[in-house]
Amino acid sequence: MEPELVDALSLAQELIRAPSVTPDSGGAIGVLGDALRRLGFDVIDLPFGDGAERTPNLFARLGMSGPHLCFAGHTDVVPPGNEGWTSGPFDAAVRGDVLYGRGACDMKGGIAAFVSAVARHLGGGRPLNGSVSLLITGDEEGPATYGTVKVLEWMAANGQIPDFCLVGEPTNPDHMGDVIKIGRRGSLNARIVVHGIQGHVAYPHRADNPVHRLMAILSDVTAHPLDKGSEWFEPSSVQVTSVDVGNEATNIIPGRASARLNIRFNDRHTGKELAHWITEIVRARAPGAEIDIRVSGEAFLTPPTPQLDMLVAAVQQVTGHEPRLDTGGGTSDARFISRYCPVAEFGLVGASMHKVNEHVSVADLRALTDIYAAFIERLMG
Template sequence: MTDPLPLAQALIRCRSVTPADDGALAVLEAALAPLGFACQRVDFGTTPNLYARRGTGGPHLMFAGHTDVVPPGQGHWTTDPFGAEVRGGVLYGRGATDMKGGVAAFVAAIAAVLERRPALPGSLSLLITGDEEGPALDGTVKVLGWLKDRGEIPDCCLVGEPTSKVELGDTIKVGRRGSLNAAITVHGTQGHAAYPQRADNPVHRLVRVLHALTAEPLDQGTRFFEPTSLQVTSVDVGNPATNVIPGSATARLNIRFNELHTEASLTARIKAVLAAEAPRHDLSIECSGESFLTSPGPFVDALVRAVRAECGREPSLDTGGGTSDARFVAKHCPVAELGAVGATMHKADECTPVDELRALSRLYARVIEEVLG
């Protein structure tokens, strides 16, 4: 049980492409129960989730992760994506890094710590969802609400996403940028291109809107965050005619924002520009998560000490990349992400060296000892 490889292989062999589970959570539950974990399936709708806890006292360290994976895709795999083959000391398979390998490493770490310290103080738990790679509507966020109602919110949480860039432990993610999508439709008056005075060209108005939104940077970045990025992702008119001024024009934006902004402040900015340049418009906003930051403190310091001791390097504290389920946990307790090297995640021939998988398990064991004392 202290070797993460067999469990990682068993999990990879479950074809748990979102939203399918294919037995992955049952495999995990079978590994946790002998370690003294009380396991509960907490499914919402069609989303499979597992919550497992050992101990009742504090401090309470939670490991959060997922067993669902993205599809293998059309890329050229040199091995079965769900075969979990070890070749040349490397484990291949969908989820090897993102993040069935991380889930297996945490279970093996717990087994190793309990072997040395059967009376480990505090509590350990796992919140594992089957819907991180999908809509994420009925996964981690719903289970956290369920835990809050039960009074079981942890003191701190480690998310096992593959955060390392080049070498194991070189990066700890202590926050993530927020992500906001906006769809803007500017309405005008359709007309003949030869008689522009009889029309109101919405494309011209939309261009002015986009220029106003992109002409100046939103900020210069902060200590832990890079500058906010506003990107125009599409401009659509749907006009096949060359001599017709269209009646409407649509653009879509994606904004990755730091802690200087919120969904409300960015929405207000967009609305102000639209009011000035395009009074007739439709606007829809979808924010998948606000930015968050776990400032250096006891939990982050414990992770840094663990990396120093186990990996012999000083980790950088980073907030880059996309979103993760850590955005949901951040509303309840300090959270950080620390995991494998993510160079092959979501790619064909996703893989992780077996030695690195075992090193990750040792690192997680060190984290447990640092946090639970």
């Protein structure tokens, strides 16, 4: 039986109507699994975690030969908020050739476009000279503990690592065809707590002011740029995000002061090296201070590959624009995938993601489907 065609708009609406506010699956994983089964995919549900942390995930594959292309994404969305929506955030309303709803561009629309592209390829009578899989998690907008990381471990243990992975995050800032992301900066968060001795400001010799030592630490950390950037990355950035004392009085030296900072770092650094650098500064200024440092992702870069060239060509074919290869923005699950195989990101225009009235034009949804279909054809047509 010839596989049925899948309309990207209809599937995107069906996915949006499943209210999968992280960590609640909202039925979205099930909607996607049913659509893939109808196309002939072997679909495996892979929930990980226990209790409130239990995370719905899905791995589906069609074909077993190479090349193996994996599409990665997430069905969970951020909370919609309560005010300002011109229609219900999960109504998936279409007005004036625009689809509105939480997840429309980030990233249920991208998932729908990819499934539609695969269905088109299969329905066009072209052989699938390779295999296609999907790695979908319900925990990208949350802590990402039991999502993509765990599915990748399962894939590695079961011989399912792809030759190339395409992440469908909304990468285009303004227009379709603007940007393909080929890397991301790393991210480090640090919390520093300096303890002192509380006392009266008129008798400083009887107290030990922790604010002064914390200010010295922050001054050392921010005094000089970490680097000037690299070939593909902008300069690393240190940003102090919070300084807290909790002192409402004007005549008390506080006994405790804390700060938080974030470093978005390029490929000239590792999280381990930066953690050591911060620790040395803190120990020099305040030996007894508490330090909690967490690295949520390392910087990574996908060098030029034949698959990346095919993706660029597919974008040019459909949009007429040569996409810029970029490494900016925040983190994504590509940081985990990069440990296993080459990965790039390309999806919809992301200007409205996480906002009230999140939306995508139906024309862009169709264009993304065309791009994904052209990429599949170039890779395994």
